[in-house]
Amino acid sequence: MFYGQPADPTTASAFVRDRLIQGDSVFLLARGQDGSALGFTQLYPTFSSIACRRAFVLNDLYIVEAARGQGVARALLDAARTHAMGAGAAYISLETAIDNTRAQALYESFGFERDVQFLTYALSLS
Template sequence: MPFQVRQATVHDLDTLAPLFDGYRQFYGKPSDLEGARAFLGARFAHQQSLILLACDAQGRAMGFTQLYPLFSSVRMVRTWLLNDLFVAAPARRQGVAAALLREAAAHARAMGAASLSLSTALDNAPAQALYESLGWQRDRQFCEYALTL
């Protein structure tokens, strides 16, 4: 099934919201379609993220990735956090995730970024295999911590 990856705009909110809601449900959160739409709408309104959207030949959404701009103080460069990556169940195993990851890397390069980073669950072996097949390297130097507020 052919598909294309493009940068999403605020006009894609109705297409993106169900995907984003499905992404959150994948991670154990309850469905909240209006909350998903509001969250994404705020990202667009404040230009706080970049969303890449994969659509099939009929324009149906297949998957998305959301990138957030960051900076490395030590290296004094721009970086991007690939925070969200999701492919709808019917579109899986068709190369959509790989295409989204490649397009994210191309966009980051075009913006002059030094790197992309992401986190995934320790038990998410399929995702880890995909990332590594595309040249991503697991960080063996740093531990990641979080503080819940």
């Protein structure tokens, strides 16, 4: 139900399963001491023709409500950065909603910089 999307656990589960089976994304999971899932992030590989290197798109960062404010998101961002650096990536990019100021504060405190030079466009195909 993120960003106003209707809940569809079946489709979401199938999508994540397909990404894992096909190996076309990196799925990082944060677990509590008891093994319970606290949150996850998913990185999608891409390439930068300007940097002539791999890059990653951080497309999901979700923390369960009870674990928010405990550093789980920062730990996942750190794991994402470590993975991307290990893969020789030039950068990690992400998008967030204009009104998601809590996430913006986290990203900026982590070192992400808001793009002020380029506009992002999308062409819907559905």
